[in-house]
Amino acid sequence: MSKPVKAAVFGTGSWGTAFGTVLADAGCEVTLWSRRPELADAVNSTRTNPDYLPGVELPENLRATADAAEAARGADFTVLAIPSQTLRANLAEWTPLLAPRTVLVSLMKGVELGTTMRMSEVIEDVAKVGRDRVAVVTGPNLAREIASRMPAASVVACTDEDVAQKLQTACHTPYFRPYTNTDVVGCELGGAVKNVIGLAVGIADGMGLGDNAKGSLITRGLAETTRLGLAMGADPLTFSGLAGLGDLVATCSSPLSRNHTFGTNLGKGMTLQETIAVTKQTAEGVKSCESVADLARRHGVDMPITETVVDIVHEGKPPVVALKELMSRSAKPERR
């Protein structure tokens, strides 16, 4: 009998715990690394994650530890599920502990501030591994639904198709259907930019602008994501797939999305500080809107919705003023 696949998941937040559950349900032996020992103890003693996924029963073959070395030991897959902006510092600490041939898997949907690096690039840079040892999981995957074993499809991206297929097998369950893709650039951009568009749609919802506005923002948001992707060498078809359109639809329609909810609060008139105070979990678009806008400028790509989100979130522009400016941009053909 072959040995079970071992997975270490760094991050016991919503998605780390939910994806760890997927891996465990698919037959892997899973160890979650938790920053706080008391959360690791709670996971092991109650078989739940009371802080992030209360009420969801966790599988027996998933356990937690606050000891990073213990989590990393012998892992075939080392999954990273922490905020994008802390990845570099966290991974620098964990790199000496990694199992020799482990595949590093990013669950994160963000772009690093300052460097404008995608998460897989940060991983290659810090852990000094080739891109064939780095994979990305992305798509319409709201953690709470997946932890409740509700059906979803996803994308497992790696430049090495064999590695993508191994991870696909490791996380395939009756409720979680992963597809492989070798377009890592497109898959990561789809995931990071949808958070920014999710903020924009949330703002529009909070302002009560209606479903036509939502449909327009999703579609034009996808157009600007695709423009950026093309400039960065991504396959444009990736953006009509799960990592692009699929994730945008889920994020922009769900009250479970932190980015959508964050935007809704801003659109209703809460200040940035008030909105941050009521947001308990990672809403990546709040920081990544700046790095995505930076990336767009570096590639000479026009991203008006992203720029508008930056203006509202970071420059304090009132949403009504931003809306007026967005709508009064010069008229142009749809495909440019």
Ligand SMILES: NC(=O)c1ccc[n+]([C@@H]2O[C@H](COP(=O)([O-])OP(=O)(O)OC[C@H]3O[C@@H](n4cnc5c(N)ncnc54)[C@H](O)[C@@H]3O)[C@@H](O)[C@H]2O)c1
């Ligand atoms: N929640 C979802 O539905 C979902 C789905 C797909 C992708 N993602 C992405 O996954 C990533 C993680 O999101 P999440 O939902 O699990 O967030 P979360 O806020 O629920 O959990 C974040 C985890 O990171 C830990 N953490 C926070 N700051 C840290 C630091 N400085 N050092 C080490 N650990 C730290 C927290 O303790 C927590 O365990 C994000 O990039 C997000 O966009 C989330």
Ligand SMILES: O=P(O)(O)OC[C@H](O)CO
């Ligand atoms: O809660 P959000 O806004 O981070 O979205 C969660 C997932 O990325 C949806 O696929």
